[in-house]
Amino acid sequence: MLIGVPKEIKNHEYRIGLTPAAVREYVEHGHDVIIQRDGGLAIGFTNEDYETAGARIIDTPEEIFASADMIVKVKEPQPGECKQLREGQILYTYLHLAPDPEQTRLLAEAGVTAIAYETVTDNRGGLPLLAPMSEVAGRMAIQAGAHNLEKVNGGSGTLLGGVPGVAPGKVLIIGGGVVGTQAAKMAIGLGAEVTILDRSLPRLRELDDIFGGRVKTVYSTVDAIDSYSREADLVVGAVLIPGASAPKLLTRDHIKNMKPGSVLVDVAIDQGGCFETSKATTHQDPTYVIDDVVHYCVANMPGGVARTSTIALNNATLPYGIALANKGIEALANDTNLRNGLNMHKGYITYKAIFDDLGERLGLEYLDPMHAINI
Ligand SMILES: NC(=O)C1=CN([C@@H]2O[C@H](COP(=O)(O)OP(=O)(O)OC[C@H]3O[C@@H](n4cnc5c(N)ncnc54)[C@H](O)[C@@H]3O)[C@@H](O)[C@H]2O)C=CC1
Ligand SMILES: CC(=O)C(=O)O
Numbered sequence: 061m062l063i064g065v066p067k068e069i070k071n072h073e074y075r076i077g078l079t080p081a082a083v084r085e086y087v088e089h090g091h092d093v094i095i096q097r098d099g100g101l102a103i104g105f106t107n108e109d110y111e112t113a114g115a116r117i118i119d120t121p122e123e124i125f126a127s128a129d130m131i132v133k134v135k136e137p138q139p140g141e142c143k144q145l146r147e148g149q150i151l152y153t154y155l156h157l158a159p160d161p162e163q164t165r166l167l168a169e170a171g172v173t174a175i176a177y178e179t180v181t182d183n184r185g186g187l188p189l190l191a192p193m194s195e196v197a198g199r200m201a202i203q204a205g206a207h208n209l210e211k212v213n214g215g216s217g218t219l220l221g222g223v224p225g226v227a228p229g230k231v232l233i234i235g236g237g238v239v240g241t242q243a244a245k246m247a248i249g250l251g252a253e254v255t256i257l258d259r260s261l262p263r264l265r266e267l268d269d270i271f272g273g274r275v276k277t278v279y280s281t282v283d284a285i286d287s288y289s290r291e292a293d294l295v296v297g298a299v300l301i302p303g304a305s306a307p308k309l310l311t312r313d314h315i316k317n318m319k320p321g322s323v324l325v326d327v328a329i330d331q332g333g334c335f336e337t338s339k340a341t342t343h344q345d346p347t348y349v350i351d352d353v354v355h356y357c358v359a360n361m362p363g364g365v366a367r368t369s370t371i372a373l374n375n376a377t378l379p380y381g382i383a384l385a386n387k388g389i390e391a392l393a394n395d396t397n398l399r400n401g402l403n404m405h406k407g408y409i410t411y412k413a414i415f416d417d418l419g420e421r422l423g424l425e426y427l428d429p430m431h432a433i434n435i
Protein backbone atom coordinates (compact mmCIF):
# COMPACT_ATOMS: atom_id res chain seq x y z
CA MET A 61 0.00 0.00 0.00
CA LEU A 62 1.10 3.60 -0.60
CA ILE A 63 1.09 5.49 2.72
CA GLY A 64 1.02 9.31 2.55
CA VAL A 65 1.96 11.71 5.32
CA PRO A 66 1.22 15.41 4.75
CA LYS A 67 2.64 18.17 6.97
CA GLU A 68 0.17 19.24 9.68
CA ILE A 69 -1.39 22.64 9.04
CA LYS A 70 -3.36 23.39 12.23
CA ASN A 71 -2.19 26.45 14.21
CA HIS A 72 1.22 25.75 15.79
CA GLU A 73 0.88 22.02 15.16
CA TYR A 74 4.36 20.55 14.74
CA ARG A 75 3.53 16.87 15.25
CA ILE A 76 3.67 14.54 12.24
CA GLY A 77 1.81 11.31 11.48
CA LEU A 78 4.88 9.06 11.22
CA THR A 79 8.34 9.20 12.81
CA PRO A 80 11.30 7.95 10.72
CA ALA A 81 11.32 4.81 12.91
CA ALA A 82 7.66 4.17 12.07
CA VAL A 83 8.37 4.69 8.35
CA ARG A 84 11.02 2.00 8.57
CA GLU A 85 8.45 -0.45 10.02
CA TYR A 86 6.00 0.21 7.16
CA VAL A 87 8.80 -0.24 4.62
CA GLU A 88 9.95 -3.50 6.30
CA HIS A 89 6.36 -4.73 5.85
CA GLY A 90 6.59 -4.09 2.11
CA HIS A 91 4.78 -0.73 1.91
CA ASP A 92 5.79 2.51 0.18
CA VAL A 93 5.76 5.74 2.20
CA ILE A 94 5.66 9.32 0.91
CA ILE A 95 6.27 12.24 3.28
CA GLN A 96 5.79 15.94 2.62
CA ARG A 97 9.08 17.84 2.44
CA ASP A 98 10.06 19.32 5.83
CA GLY A 99 7.01 17.66 7.45
CA GLY A 100 8.99 16.71 10.57
CA LEU A 101 11.75 19.30 10.42
CA ALA A 102 10.38 21.47 13.24
CA ILE A 103 10.84 18.58 15.69
CA GLY A 104 14.23 17.45 14.43
CA PHE A 105 13.17 14.77 11.90
CA THR A 106 14.96 15.79 8.69
CA ASN A 107 14.12 14.84 5.11
CA GLU A 108 17.34 12.79 5.13
CA ASP A 109 16.15 10.89 8.24
CA TYR A 110 12.97 9.95 6.37
CA GLU A 111 14.85 9.00 3.21
CA THR A 112 17.23 6.82 5.21
CA ALA A 113 14.19 5.09 6.70
CA GLY A 114 12.94 4.37 3.17
CA ALA A 115 10.44 7.17 2.48
CA ARG A 116 10.21 9.31 -0.63
CA ILE A 117 10.04 13.08 -0.09
CA ILE A 118 7.22 14.84 -1.92
CA ASP A 119 6.96 18.61 -2.38
CA THR A 120 3.23 19.28 -2.09
CA PRO A 121 0.35 17.94 -0.01
CA GLU A 122 -1.79 17.81 -3.17
CA GLU A 123 0.44 15.09 -4.65
CA ILE A 124 0.21 13.11 -1.41
CA PHE A 125 -3.59 13.31 -1.08
CA ALA A 126 -4.02 12.45 -4.76
CA SER A 127 -1.87 9.33 -4.80
CA ALA A 128 -1.83 7.70 -1.32
CA ASP A 129 -4.05 4.72 -0.45
CA MET A 130 -3.89 5.65 3.24
CA ILE A 131 -3.28 9.10 4.72
CA VAL A 132 -1.68 9.08 8.19
CA LYS A 133 -2.06 12.34 10.10
CA VAL A 134 -2.28 13.68 13.64
CA LYS A 135 -5.02 16.31 13.74
CA GLU A 136 -8.42 16.31 12.08
CA PRO A 137 -8.23 17.30 8.39
CA GLN A 138 -8.81 21.00 7.80
CA PRO A 139 -11.49 21.93 5.18
CA GLY A 140 -8.99 22.20 2.30
CA GLU A 141 -7.63 18.75 3.20
CA CYS A 142 -11.10 17.16 3.51
CA LYS A 143 -11.87 18.21 -0.06
CA GLN A 144 -8.83 16.26 -1.32
CA LEU A 145 -9.89 12.97 0.31
CA ARG A 146 -11.81 10.39 -1.72
CA GLU A 147 -13.79 7.17 -1.62
CA GLY A 148 -11.55 4.10 -1.42
CA GLN A 149 -8.92 5.99 0.55
CA ILE A 150 -8.28 5.39 4.27
CA LEU A 151 -7.77 8.36 6.61
CA TYR A 152 -6.07 7.40 9.89
CA THR A 153 -5.91 10.30 12.41
CA TYR A 154 -7.70 12.11 15.27
CA LEU A 155 -11.12 13.34 14.09
CA HIS A 156 -13.26 14.50 17.09
CA LEU A 157 -16.35 14.63 14.83
CA ALA A 158 -19.21 15.03 17.34
CA PRO A 159 -18.59 18.75 18.01
CA ASP A 160 -17.57 19.40 14.38
CA PRO A 161 -20.52 19.21 11.93
CA GLU A 162 -18.57 20.94 9.15
CA GLN A 163 -15.80 18.34 9.12
CA THR A 164 -18.37 15.52 9.36
CA ARG A 165 -20.24 16.87 6.33
CA LEU A 166 -17.04 17.26 4.31
CA LEU A 167 -15.84 13.73 5.14
CA ALA A 168 -19.27 12.37 4.15
CA GLU A 169 -19.03 14.22 0.83
CA ALA A 170 -15.53 12.85 0.28
CA GLY A 171 -16.75 9.26 0.94
CA VAL A 172 -13.41 8.48 2.62
CA THR A 173 -12.97 5.61 5.10
CA ALA A 174 -12.15 7.60 8.24
CA ILE A 175 -10.64 5.86 11.24
CA ALA A 176 -10.45 8.02 14.37
CA TYR A 177 -7.60 7.37 16.77
CA GLU A 178 -9.77 8.48 19.68
CA THR A 179 -12.39 5.74 19.35
CA VAL A 180 -10.13 2.71 18.76
CA THR A 181 -10.47 0.51 21.86
CA ASP A 182 -8.49 -2.18 23.66
CA ASN A 183 -9.61 -5.33 25.49
CA ARG A 184 -9.55 -3.57 28.88
CA GLY A 185 -12.08 -0.88 27.92
CA GLY A 186 -9.36 1.71 27.29
CA LEU A 187 -8.68 4.01 24.35
CA PRO A 188 -5.09 3.08 23.45
CA LEU A 189 -4.59 5.65 20.69
CA LEU A 190 -6.02 8.52 22.75
CA ALA A 191 -4.16 7.57 25.93
CA PRO A 192 -0.66 8.82 25.03
CA MET A 193 -1.92 12.28 24.07
CA SER A 194 -4.13 12.33 27.16
CA GLU A 195 -1.03 11.57 29.22
CA VAL A 196 0.70 14.54 27.62
CA ALA A 197 -2.29 16.91 27.89
CA GLY A 198 -3.01 15.90 31.49
CA ARG A 199 0.54 16.74 32.50
CA MET A 200 0.48 19.98 30.49
CA ALA A 201 -2.84 21.04 32.04
CA ILE A 202 -1.16 21.76 35.37
CA GLN A 203 1.74 23.61 33.70
CA ALA A 204 -0.79 25.73 31.77
CA GLY A 205 -2.82 26.31 34.93
CA ALA A 206 0.18 27.30 37.03
CA HIS A 207 1.40 29.67 34.31
CA ASN A 208 -1.97 31.38 33.98
CA LEU A 209 -2.37 31.75 37.75
CA GLU A 210 0.54 34.19 37.59
CA LYS A 211 -0.62 37.78 37.90
CA VAL A 212 0.94 38.89 34.61
CA ASN A 213 -1.12 36.26 32.76
CA GLY A 214 -4.44 37.34 34.28
CA GLY A 215 -4.45 34.97 37.26
CA SER A 216 -4.98 35.59 40.94
CA GLY A 217 -1.26 35.47 41.74
CA THR A 218 -1.45 32.10 43.50
CA LEU A 219 1.48 29.66 43.63
CA LEU A 220 -0.02 26.17 43.45
CA GLY A 221 2.49 24.69 45.89
CA GLY A 222 2.28 27.55 48.39
CA VAL A 223 5.35 28.06 50.60
CA PRO A 224 6.00 27.25 54.27
CA GLY A 225 3.48 29.33 56.17
CA VAL A 226 1.14 29.85 53.18
CA ALA A 227 -1.45 27.23 52.19
CA PRO A 228 -1.13 25.62 48.72
CA GLY A 229 -3.53 26.31 45.87
CA LYS A 230 -6.58 24.10 45.30
CA VAL A 231 -6.85 22.06 42.11
CA LEU A 232 -10.19 20.50 41.11
CA ILE A 233 -10.04 17.82 38.40
CA ILE A 234 -13.37 16.82 36.81
CA GLY A 235 -12.94 13.36 35.25
CA GLY A 236 -10.42 10.93 36.70
CA GLY A 237 -9.41 9.00 33.56
CA VAL A 238 -6.04 9.29 31.81
CA VAL A 239 -5.97 13.12 31.62
CA GLY A 240 -7.25 13.45 35.18
CA THR A 241 -4.72 10.99 36.60
CA GLN A 242 -1.74 12.63 34.91
CA ALA A 243 -2.95 16.09 35.95
CA ALA A 244 -3.24 14.85 39.54
CA LYS A 245 0.33 13.50 39.45
CA MET A 246 1.68 16.88 38.35
CA ALA A 247 -0.45 18.86 40.80
CA ILE A 248 0.61 16.62 43.69
CA GLY A 249 4.22 17.00 42.56
CA LEU A 250 3.87 20.77 42.86
CA GLY A 251 2.38 20.41 46.35
CA ALA A 252 -1.16 21.54 45.50
CA GLU A 253 -4.32 20.37 47.30
CA VAL A 254 -6.04 18.08 44.79
CA THR A 255 -9.64 16.87 44.47
CA ILE A 256 -10.80 14.53 41.68
CA LEU A 257 -14.47 14.15 40.73
CA ASP A 258 -15.67 11.21 38.67
CA ARG A 259 -19.04 9.58 38.17
CA SER A 260 -17.52 6.09 38.12
CA LEU A 261 -17.19 4.61 41.62
CA PRO A 262 -14.84 1.83 40.42
CA ARG A 263 -12.58 4.54 38.97
CA LEU A 264 -12.69 6.55 42.23
CA ARG A 265 -11.63 3.37 44.08
CA GLU A 266 -8.67 2.92 41.71
CA LEU A 267 -7.66 6.57 42.18
CA ASP A 268 -7.83 6.16 45.94
CA ASP A 269 -5.51 3.15 45.65
CA ILE A 270 -3.10 5.01 43.33
CA PHE A 271 -2.86 8.23 45.32
CA GLY A 272 -3.77 7.19 48.86
CA GLY A 273 -4.26 10.21 51.08
CA ARG A 274 -2.71 12.65 48.58
CA VAL A 275 -5.99 13.33 46.74
CA LYS A 276 -9.61 13.65 47.75
CA THR A 277 -11.90 11.56 45.55
CA VAL A 278 -15.49 12.78 45.33
CA TYR A 279 -18.48 11.40 43.43
CA SER A 280 -19.37 13.83 40.64
CA THR A 281 -22.72 15.58 41.19
CA VAL A 282 -23.97 19.08 40.38
CA ASP A 283 -23.67 19.82 44.09
CA ALA A 284 -20.03 18.66 44.25
CA ILE A 285 -19.10 20.65 41.14
CA ASP A 286 -20.82 23.74 42.59
CA SER A 287 -19.15 23.61 45.99
CA TYR A 288 -15.64 22.52 44.94
CA SER A 289 -15.41 25.00 42.05
CA ARG A 290 -16.16 27.93 44.40
CA GLU A 291 -13.01 27.09 46.38
CA ALA A 292 -10.73 26.09 43.48
CA ASP A 293 -7.79 28.07 42.11
CA LEU A 294 -7.53 25.77 39.09
CA VAL A 295 -10.21 23.53 37.53
CA VAL A 296 -9.18 20.94 34.92
CA GLY A 297 -11.94 19.60 32.63
CA ALA A 298 -11.09 15.98 31.79
CA VAL A 299 -14.33 14.08 31.21
CA LEU A 300 -15.03 11.90 28.22
CA ILE A 301 -17.96 9.97 26.83
CA PRO A 302 -16.19 8.26 23.90
CA GLY A 303 -17.11 9.72 20.54
CA ALA A 304 -19.79 12.04 21.96
CA SER A 305 -19.85 15.77 22.64
CA ALA A 306 -18.66 16.50 26.18
CA PRO A 307 -21.40 17.24 28.75
CA LYS A 308 -21.37 20.87 30.00
CA LEU A 309 -20.73 20.16 33.68
CA LEU A 310 -19.45 23.54 34.90
CA THR A 311 -22.11 26.12 34.04
CA ARG A 312 -21.92 29.89 33.64
CA ASP A 313 -23.54 30.22 37.07
CA HIS A 314 -20.86 28.05 38.67
CA ILE A 315 -18.18 30.14 36.95
CA LYS A 316 -19.73 33.39 38.23
CA ASN A 317 -19.29 32.01 41.74
CA MET A 318 -15.59 31.19 41.31
CA LYS A 319 -12.80 33.32 42.79
CA PRO A 320 -11.57 36.16 40.56
CA GLY A 321 -8.33 35.20 38.82
CA SER A 322 -8.92 31.47 39.11
CA VAL A 323 -8.12 29.40 36.01
CA LEU A 324 -10.05 26.85 33.95
CA VAL A 325 -8.17 24.41 31.70
CA ASP A 326 -10.70 22.58 29.52
CA VAL A 327 -8.77 19.62 28.13
CA ALA A 328 -12.06 18.10 26.90
CA ILE A 329 -12.36 20.99 24.43
CA ASP A 330 -11.49 18.65 21.54
CA GLN A 331 -14.88 17.01 22.19
CA GLY A 332 -16.55 20.43 22.50
CA GLY A 333 -15.52 21.20 26.09
CA CYS A 334 -17.10 20.45 29.49
CA PHE A 335 -17.46 24.04 30.72
CA GLU A 336 -20.41 26.11 29.44
CA THR A 337 -18.17 29.08 28.54
CA SER A 338 -15.45 27.10 26.71
CA LYS A 339 -14.54 27.78 23.10
CA ALA A 340 -11.53 26.30 21.35
CA THR A 341 -8.35 28.39 21.40
CA THR A 342 -4.91 28.00 19.82
CA HIS A 343 -1.34 27.84 21.12
CA GLN A 344 -0.89 31.29 19.60
CA ASP A 345 -3.71 32.85 21.65
CA PRO A 346 -4.52 30.24 24.29
CA THR A 347 -6.62 32.15 26.84
CA TYR A 348 -9.54 34.51 27.31
CA VAL A 349 -11.36 35.79 30.38
CA ILE A 350 -15.05 35.47 31.28
CA ASP A 351 -16.43 36.62 34.63
CA ASP A 352 -12.86 37.24 35.89
CA VAL A 353 -11.96 33.57 35.30
CA VAL A 354 -9.11 32.77 32.89
CA HIS A 355 -10.06 30.11 30.32
CA TYR A 356 -7.38 27.98 28.60
CA CYS A 357 -9.01 25.81 25.90
CA VAL A 358 -6.31 24.70 23.45
CA ALA A 359 -7.69 21.84 21.36
CA ASN A 360 -4.27 20.44 20.40
CA MET A 361 -2.33 20.80 23.64
CA PRO A 362 0.18 17.99 22.83
CA GLY A 363 1.21 19.97 19.74
CA GLY A 364 3.01 22.28 22.18
CA VAL A 365 5.47 19.50 23.02
CA ALA A 366 5.39 18.05 19.55
CA ARG A 367 8.54 15.95 19.66
CA THR A 368 7.61 13.99 22.79
CA SER A 369 4.02 13.75 21.55
CA THR A 370 4.87 12.49 18.06
CA ILE A 371 7.05 9.69 19.42
CA ALA A 372 4.46 8.75 22.07
CA LEU A 373 1.64 8.79 19.50
CA ASN A 374 3.58 6.61 17.02
CA ASN A 375 4.31 4.05 19.74
CA ALA A 376 0.54 3.54 19.99
CA THR A 377 -0.66 4.02 16.39
CA LEU A 378 2.00 1.90 14.68
CA PRO A 379 0.64 -1.66 15.14
CA TYR A 380 -2.89 -0.70 14.05
CA GLY A 381 -1.50 1.32 11.12
CA ILE A 382 0.56 -1.65 9.95
CA ALA A 383 -2.53 -3.88 10.18
CA LEU A 384 -4.47 -1.40 8.02
CA ALA A 385 -1.63 -1.18 5.51
CA ASN A 386 -1.32 -4.98 5.32
CA LYS A 387 -5.02 -5.80 4.96
CA GLY A 388 -6.85 -2.58 4.05
CA ILE A 389 -10.36 -2.36 5.51
CA GLU A 390 -10.34 -6.17 5.86
CA ALA A 391 -8.27 -5.44 8.99
CA LEU A 392 -11.48 -4.08 10.55
CA ALA A 393 -13.46 -7.26 9.90
CA ASN A 394 -11.40 -9.39 12.30
CA ASP A 395 -10.66 -6.81 14.97
CA THR A 396 -13.50 -5.27 17.01
CA ASN A 397 -11.13 -2.80 18.67
CA LEU A 398 -9.90 -1.38 15.37
CA ARG A 399 -13.45 -1.49 13.94
CA ASN A 400 -14.55 0.75 16.83
CA GLY A 401 -12.28 3.36 15.25
CA LEU A 402 -14.37 3.51 12.07
CA ASN A 403 -16.31 6.81 12.20
CA MET A 404 -17.22 7.38 8.52
CA HIS A 405 -17.33 5.16 5.42
CA LYS A 406 -18.65 5.91 1.93
CA GLY A 407 -20.70 8.86 3.23
CA TYR A 408 -22.25 6.99 6.18
CA ILE A 409 -21.64 7.72 9.84
CA THR A 410 -20.50 4.45 11.39
CA TYR A 411 -20.15 5.49 15.05
CA LYS A 412 -23.40 5.67 17.03
CA ALA A 413 -22.55 8.54 19.43
CA ILE A 414 -21.56 10.74 16.46
CA PHE A 415 -24.73 9.83 14.59
CA ASP A 416 -26.81 10.64 17.68
CA ASP A 417 -25.20 14.10 17.91
CA LEU A 418 -25.11 15.00 14.21
CA GLY A 419 -26.95 12.54 11.96
CA GLU A 420 -30.31 14.27 11.83
CA ARG A 421 -28.83 17.78 11.61
CA LEU A 422 -26.67 16.83 8.63
CA GLY A 423 -29.17 14.47 7.01
CA LEU A 424 -26.66 11.61 7.18
CA GLU A 425 -27.44 7.95 7.77
CA TYR A 426 -25.95 5.51 10.26
CA LEU A 427 -24.54 2.14 9.24
CA ASP A 428 -23.22 -0.40 11.69
CA PRO A 429 -19.44 -0.59 11.00
CA MET A 430 -19.47 -4.34 10.27
CA HIS A 431 -22.26 -3.83 7.73
CA ALA A 432 -20.57 -0.68 6.35
CA ILE A 433 -17.30 -2.38 5.45
CA ASN A 434 -19.18 -5.00 3.44
CA ILE A 435 -21.07 -2.59 1.18
N1 LIG B 1 -7.16 19.33 24.32
C1 LIG B 1 -6.28 18.41 23.97
O1 LIG B 1 -5.26 18.71 23.37
C2 LIG B 1 -6.50 16.99 24.34
C3 LIG B 1 -7.72 16.60 24.78
N2 LIG B 1 -7.95 15.32 25.21
C4 LIG B 1 -9.31 15.05 25.68
O2 LIG B 1 -9.38 14.95 27.10
C5 LIG B 1 -10.61 14.28 27.43
C6 LIG B 1 -10.35 13.21 28.49
O3 LIG B 1 -9.63 12.14 27.91
P1 LIG B 1 -9.17 10.85 28.74
O4 LIG B 1 -8.73 11.24 30.09
O5 LIG B 1 -8.26 10.09 27.87
O6 LIG B 1 -10.54 10.05 28.86
P2 LIG B 1 -10.83 8.81 29.85
O7 LIG B 1 -11.91 8.02 29.19
O8 LIG B 1 -9.57 8.15 30.26
O9 LIG B 1 -11.42 9.54 31.15
C7 LIG B 1 -12.64 10.22 31.16
C8 LIG B 1 -13.22 10.13 32.56
O10 LIG B 1 -14.37 11.00 32.61
C9 LIG B 1 -15.27 10.39 33.50
N3 LIG B 1 -16.58 11.02 33.33
C10 LIG B 1 -17.48 10.86 32.31
N4 LIG B 1 -18.57 11.62 32.57
C11 LIG B 1 -18.34 12.26 33.76
C12 LIG B 1 -19.09 13.16 34.56
N5 LIG B 1 -20.32 13.54 34.20
N6 LIG B 1 -18.54 13.62 35.72
C13 LIG B 1 -17.31 13.23 36.10
N7 LIG B 1 -16.56 12.36 35.38
C14 LIG B 1 -17.08 11.88 34.24
C15 LIG B 1 -15.20 8.92 33.13
O11 LIG B 1 -15.75 8.10 34.17
C16 LIG B 1 -13.70 8.73 32.96
O12 LIG B 1 -13.07 8.31 34.16
C17 LIG B 1 -11.14 13.74 26.09
O13 LIG B 1 -12.12 14.62 25.59
C18 LIG B 1 -9.92 13.74 25.22
O14 LIG B 1 -10.24 13.75 23.85
C19 LIG B 1 -6.96 14.37 25.21
C20 LIG B 1 -5.71 14.71 24.75
C21 LIG B 1 -5.39 16.03 24.23
C1 LIG C 1 -6.19 14.14 21.25
C2 LIG C 1 -5.97 15.46 20.69
O1 LIG C 1 -6.89 16.22 20.52
C3 LIG C 1 -4.63 15.88 20.34
O2 LIG C 1 -3.68 15.14 20.61
O3 LIG C 1 -4.46 16.98 19.78
Ligand SMILES: [Mg+2]
Binds near residue numbers: 345346347348
Ligand atom coordinates in the same frame (compact mmCIF):
# COMPACT_ATOMS: atom_id res chain seq x y z
MG1 LIG D 1 -6.36 35.78 24.87
